[in-house]
Amino acid sequence: MKKTVSKMLLSAFAFSTFSLFASCSNNDENSSLKPQTYVLVHGAWQAPYVWNEVKTELIKSGNQVIVVGLPGHGADKTPPQNLSIDAYRDKVIDAISKVQGKVILVGHSMGGIVVTAVVESIPSKISKLVYIGAFLPKSGQSIGELAMTDAGSLLGPSLIESADHLTLDVNAKDLTNLFIPDGDTSAKQKVIDNYRSEPAIPFSNKVILTQNFGSVDKVYIKTLQDKVISPKLQDQMIASAEIKTVFPVNTSHSPFLSQPKTVSDLLIKIGK
Structure with a gap:
């Protein structure tokens, strides 16, 4: 016993x-698997809604997510004559200032120059800077100047400038074909339903870069089927900024809408 x-x-x-x-x-x-705080910045002719599915997936994995709505986009009614890259930058900085510790800052398309300006201002708050099919100008270069070099982009012929030169529109018949030809019907409808004219002044604003920008680790998610920012221009920007970590995705200009799980998985991988 x-x-x-x-x-x-x-x-x-x-x-x-x-x-x-x-x-x-x-x-x-x-x-x-330390939780991260992701700050997501949308591009031109878009708004915070584009990040909804990516945000959901990131939160499911235990992360914090802040989606910044740029002034003059979505529901914000700031007049276009009052907008600039500095105004966009300051909106993102204000969001980041409420976070303890560092964040992973993500910018898409026009949002690329915005997050670049943010990092130049507060490099100590950014652990990683992620570009998704985004503009990344050289120091002293504007988006407009950079876009003019992109012979592979199909956006230019579809642009319609307002009479007062304060806004730019995309020809309605070209909108989904340019931004999300690989999306399903629902995703394409979201782009149509949420469309607004884009403030024009920020496209001519320049950003000056110093060692602050150079001090932050950068990642580029390259959109291989992009008709707005051609893969060739993306390669040139990646090389110019000496970005070593590049993830190609076989999508159009809006992968967060056409393949949100792919984007969220990549962002989680980048955050590890």
Whole structure:
């Protein structure tokens, strides 16, 4: 009887020790996946809605997400004559200032120059800078100047400038073909339903870069089927900025709408 009790106690001790070890191992594994705070910045002719599905996936993985709505986009009614890259930059900086610690800053398309300006201003708050099919001008260069070099872009012929030169429109018949030809019907309809004229002044604003910009780790997600910012121009910008980490995705200009899981998985991978 004593031997039986001893064996039972020994087995119980072994089981509890194994369980404790397994629990510690799982905790160690989970602790290595440190939650990140992602700050997502949309591009031109778009608004915060484009990040909805990506945001959901990032939060499911335990991360914090801040989606910044740029002034003059979405529901914001700031007059176009009052807008600039500096105004966009300051809106993003204000959002980041409410976060303890560093963030992963993500910019798409026109948002690329915005996040570049943000990093130049507050490099110590940014752990990684991620461009998704985004403009990345050289120091002293505007988006407009950079776009003029993009012979592979199909956007130019579709642009319609307002009489007061304060806004730019995309010809309605070209909108989804340019921005999301690979999206399903629902995704394309979102782009149509949320469309607004784009403030023009920020396209002529320049950003000056220093060692602040150079001090932050950068990643580029290259959109291989992009008709707005051609893959060739993306390659040139990547090379000019000496970005070493590049993830190609076989999508159009709006991968967060056509392949949101691909984008969220990449952002999680970048955050590890």
